[in-house]
Amino acid sequence: MTSPDSTPSTPADRIRNAVARRVPGRSLEGPFYTDREFFDFDIAAVFARQWIAVAVDAELPEPGDRTSVEIGPYSVLLVRDDEEKLRAFHNVCRHRGARLVEGDDGSAGNLVCGYHKWTYGLDGRLLHAPSQPAGFDRACFGLAPVHLRSVGGLVFVCLAEQPPAGFDEAASRIEPYLLPHDLSRAKVAARSELVEEGNWKLVMENNRECYHCDEHPELLRTFFPTYGYSEADIPLRLRPAHQRYLRADAELRATFERLGLPYTLVEELDDRSTAFRIQRDALDLAGESFTPDGTAACRRLLGDLPTARLGHLALHLQPNSWFHVLADHAIAFSVLPLAADRTLLRTTWLVHPEAQEGVDYDPDTLQRVWRATNEQDARLVALAQRGVSGPAYRPGPYAPTEYQVEAFCSWYIARLREELNR
Template sequence: MTSRPGDLNDLMSKHRPGYALPREFYTSQAMFDHDIDKVWNRNWIWVGHESQIPEPGDYFLFDYGTESLIIVRDRQGDIRAHLNVCRHRGSRVCTEGAGKARVFVCPYHAWTYELSGELRAGRDMGADFDPAKWGLLAAQVIVFQGMILVCPGDDAPPLATALEQLAPLTAPFAFEDLKVVHEARYPVPANWKLAVENYLECYHCAPAHQEYARSHTLKSPQQMAALMPALQERSAAVGLPTVELNMTGPDAIAPGADAYYRRYPLFEGYKTGSRDGEPLAPLLGSLTGFDGGATDVSIGILNFFLVYSDHAVGYRFVPRNVQETDIHVVWMVRKDAEEGRDYNTDDLTWLWHVTSQDDERIIRHNQAGVNSHFFRPGPLAEMEWAINDFYDYYKKMIATA
């Protein structure tokens, strides 16, 4: 458990609603440690897709800050998440990023754990030692349409209502029938909050993302609004909902317990997020055609998805240190699609590869400027409305005891 930064109340009082956060939120090591404890350890994190661990014993690690999680399918076929901390003297139990295990054996003193987390054996611990008390610490798990969400702490935001409302909107895409075909990490020397804030607004899209801006109307609210009625007709025709779900802000049940869904139009001539507008992979789920749209989906405060008619892209902004963050991008297609026949990885990943490279550059420059002692938080634009919601959630989370 980290200690509360001594000047937190004073720092929070300096934040002016409708403006960026003060400098110290992005530069203080104590603030970063507090973020990990209050935000990352106590919220739902999208760690991956169930297709990544299809058989009992299959596992992968998910690391952030000083924490590490083991995501594994146990012998009964259930997906579990364990804290990757030996209950003996704290060594990492798993040291390989992914693999297949019969049991988990700590490399330090050979304490051995079942896939379910129970301690099978603690070597030479004496007659009074009770292994039942020393299993791996468990994290909470929700599998939503194949997407694995994990909350490391005990007090998880109540997601049931949000997922219940989101489920019929995402059902036509059949997330459960996706598979991960490519992952990429883009390290950026910046605080994780600057990376999240960048994702939450498209005020920067026109000047900073030339390739993205050619196809996505999100850069221009006026153009998006003009093209929306036609998109909604096409979406309904191919089997996609046309309603918007926005549980963020004052409509959220609790910070981190929200969901968001909005389908918006691509520019004319673009069926999907590709270089030439042409399809990249087979249609997802039950869709009967391309409507020329893209869907923004978010679950909680940390998990973001962009869903086209033929593929989905997941985004995470994983904190490593106070000014070290990984932009983690995951591309998914229908599970029966074959590389070389149904999709080409280079073509599939092109747009969000170049866009993420742009993001690394602009976020890096953003942090460099925020580091200046002369930085003063400026006012947010109307197109940055989602950042205000993020700040509201964030401030409530870090203020908890």
């Protein structure tokens, strides 16, 4: 049994000691989920160092489109420039630090600071600064850039001066799975922002296991409840579902082979900086989409896919994102920390660029399953946050089906060790 440090120490010492005490196969100690100093260190070690999923290409379809994303204390400005290239900058005016853009700021020409009218081009160059003295060099005061990569229509940024190695290699392995869905040309059908009353790690841990999936009746219409189980560990009550899964999986593999779609599992969740898991997997019932009967939620299929019965492409990346990409639509989930006990979950639904609302898809049908699932998960995360915040909490053991939770915690602890050793 572990307990918080009983002697006074610096925040760095407390974090170092807690990292050293971490027992593989058990949940993290309470302060990892509750203490401000641990939260601040998470920002420094994880969110300010790693590649973070923040958006999708379809949120900025036209030159001049811009939006901002909050990552802890950082604000990142995303824009599409006149050459249709996506760019990212720190959302801070170089004059006296005012924010340039708040939230979704639509589309316009140059970026104009609302405070003193300093004006920037979409490439970040300072174009106009009123009333400056002779000799003022605008070239020295462009917006500070942020590293940005688009991978198959998914947008990632890295706040570090030097991004961690390995992202390009991971992207080259992920992108072939995504390209047939043509997400870079898709359009946003809906988006939700849900503030969960829990630490960002609890949100991610909750997503990485189906041990609790009985709490998701809408999702379990089509999502097989055997996710995470090994063949030998599947309980008797889930055997019928597993037999349905085996039949659907065999049929899908034949379809993937015929269409030339990559589908095999790649799972590298804790032994690399850009850690990920990707796989095409079967859905239950009609096997087409996340709907009550499993049929497609949108008549227009993504890309030029010839059939709706393709199950779902599941992609997960450490530290803050997961995606479900189907034949008829795609869903992107991004987890962004707000405070030690509050987290923003952004969910974005994408459809074919020519799909018409009310004709090809009904927005409620499209969103119903995952809106319900997100709300159910938010309730569970809040319960967990209240529990880990109490004096009786001690780290508990993971079940075999929670191996991806262990992988996440192992990856996270490794990032903290890296930061402590800098």
